[in-house]
Amino acid sequence: MNEAHHPQVExxxxxxxxxxxxxxxxxxxxxxxxxVYKILGNVEDAQDVTQEVFIRALQRREQLKDLEKAAxxxxxxxxxxxxxxxxxxxxxxWTELDEPxxxxxxxxxxxxxxxxxxxxxxxxxxxxxxxxxxxxxxxLILRDVEDLPAGEVARILNCGKxxxxxxxxxARAKFKRxxxxxx
Amino acid sequence: xxxxxxxxxxxxxxxxxxxxxxxxxxxxxHTRRCSRCAALLEGYAASRxxxxxxxxxxxxxxxxxxxxxxxxxxxxxxxxxxxxxxxFQSEARxxxxxxxxxxxxxxxxxxxxxxxxxxxxxxxxxxxxxxxSSWAVAEASAEGVGIHEGQAGLMLxxxxxxxxxxxxxxxxxxxxRFIDEQTGQVTIHHAALED
Ligand SMILES: [Zn+2]
Numbered sequence: 001m002n003e004a005h006h007p008q009v010e011x012x013x014x015x016x017x018x019x020x021x022x023x024x025x026x027x028x029x030x031x032x033x034x035x036v037y038k039i040l041g042n043v044e045d046a047q048d049v050t051q052e053v054f055i056r057a058l059q060r061r062e063q064l065k066d067l068e069k070a071a072x073x074x075x076x077x078x079x080x081x082x083x084x085x086x087x088x089x090x091x092x093x094w095t096e097l098d099e100p101x102x103x104x105x106x107x108x109x110x111x112x113x114x115x116x117x118x119x120x121x122x123x124x125x126x127x128x129x130x131x132x133x134x135x136x137x138x139x140l141i142l143r144d145v146e147d148l149p150a151g152e153v154a155r156i157l158n159c160g161k162x163x164x165x166x167x168x169x170x171a172r173a174k175f176k177r178x179x180x181x182x183x
Numbered sequence: 184x185x186x187x188x189x190x191x192x193x194x195x196x197x198x199x200x201x202x203x204x205x206x207x208x209x210x211x212x213h214t215r216r217c218s219r220c221a222a223l224l225e226g227y228a229a230s231r232x233x234x235x236x237x238x239x240x241x242x243x244x245x246x247x248x249x250x251x252x253x254x255x256x257x258x259x260x261x262x263x264x265x266x267x268x269x270x271f272q273s274e275a276r277x278x279x280x281x282x283x284x285x286x287x288x289x290x291x292x293x294x295x296x297x298x299x300x301x302x303x304x305x306x307x308x309x310x311x312x313x314x315x316s317s318w319a320v321a322e323a324s325a326e327g328v329g330i331h332e333g334q335a336g337l338m339l340x341x342x343x344x345x346x347x348x349x350x351x352x353x354x355x356x357x358x359x360r361f362i363d364e365q366t367g368q369v370t371i372h373h374a375a376l377e378d
Contacts, residue, residue: 016267017260017263017264021260021263022256025256025259026252026256029252029255029256030248030252033242033251033255034241034242037242038238038242043251047251047254047255050255051255051258051259051262052262054255054259054262055259055262055263055266058259058263059263059266121233121236121237122237122238124237125234125237125238140234141238143199143201144199144231144234144235145234145235145238145239150201165196165201166192168195168196168199168201169191169192169195169196169201170195172195172196172198172199172227172230172231173191173192173195175230175234176195176226176227176230179230179233179234180226180230
């Protein structure tokens with residue numbers, strides 16, 4: 001029974017922080033931040049957008065009743081919020097990426113050379129992704145990095161399957177060309 | 184080679200298995216016999232592997248994530264509480280007569296305080312490039328926003344405790360929005376940490 005698993009959901013006043021809020025945030029925060037970060041390529045912006053998304057989600061308690069639906073819904077609003085953010089920002093300052101990522105890279109398993117290589121790859125990756133439109137970029141990340149099925153990506157991006165396939169194809173073609181050009 | 188070559192769009196889609204069964208099979212048969220299309224398809228596959236290698240996996244180390252996760256959770260909690268204040272105010276306004284000129288009288292005043300002193304931000308760590316071991320805190324509370332570390336700090340007090348909306352965020356910053364119920368004036372205080 002739902003109430004047995006989440007006894008505090010129905011009883012608390014709206015917006016009051018409870019154990020289920022905490023559980024919900026901890027269950028999805030990393031996944032959502034990761035999606036948003038990969039679309040935006042900037043830790044600070046990804047943090048802002050992620051926080052905003054969770055606040056909006058938690059303000060709508062009815063969205064949290066079905067956890068599986070909530071997970072999909074979160075992905076959708078997070079991706080769209082990231083796309084909106086990209087559009088507003090227009091131009092992304094990728095230089096901001098370096099410093100937090102230096103700290104962010106997994107240190108234990110990699111030596112300095114691997115770290116450097118990985119860091120360089122990230123910088124190259126971001127400059128290539130920067131050449132894509134926000135929707136192409138989001139489609140590419142969701143499909144090829146996050147491994148979501150194309151139908152799910154279409155739902156997230158609020159478009160038809162044909163449109164999303166066009167975004168994916170364009171993004172893959174641009175990505176291949178630009179990576180090949182060593183940008 | 185068999186018939187016409189496969190288009191780039193189809194090759195790009197075939198790479199991730201996004202072409203559908205019939206067209207996917209056509210690409211498969213074609214590329215078994217056409218070295219040109221096979222090479223292009225392999226190019227797409229390599230590019231997709233590079234993307235997954237560069238962008239896949241965890242974004243951060245466990246330590247860095249633990250810190251960021253704590254910060255974000257605290258901000259989400261704060262934002263949720265702030266939303267409750269706004270909701271409460273909205274309900275109160277619906278019940279009370281609307282103050283004259285409310286919609287047009289919103290004035291934004293932004294005050295940015297940037298603290299640059301190194302001792303406040305972090306203790307010197309010899310040769311360290313890792314995550315901070317000592318944290319200066321940008322904090323939004325019911326009183327206002329401020330920055331402190333240990334006993335030292337600075338706080339911008341808000342004009343009206345009851346109508347403040349606090350948001351801490353953007354890596355070392357905190358914002359507080361104060362709404363004057365009478366005039367509708369909105370004041371935003373922003374305290375930011377800079378290295
Ligand atoms: Zn061919």
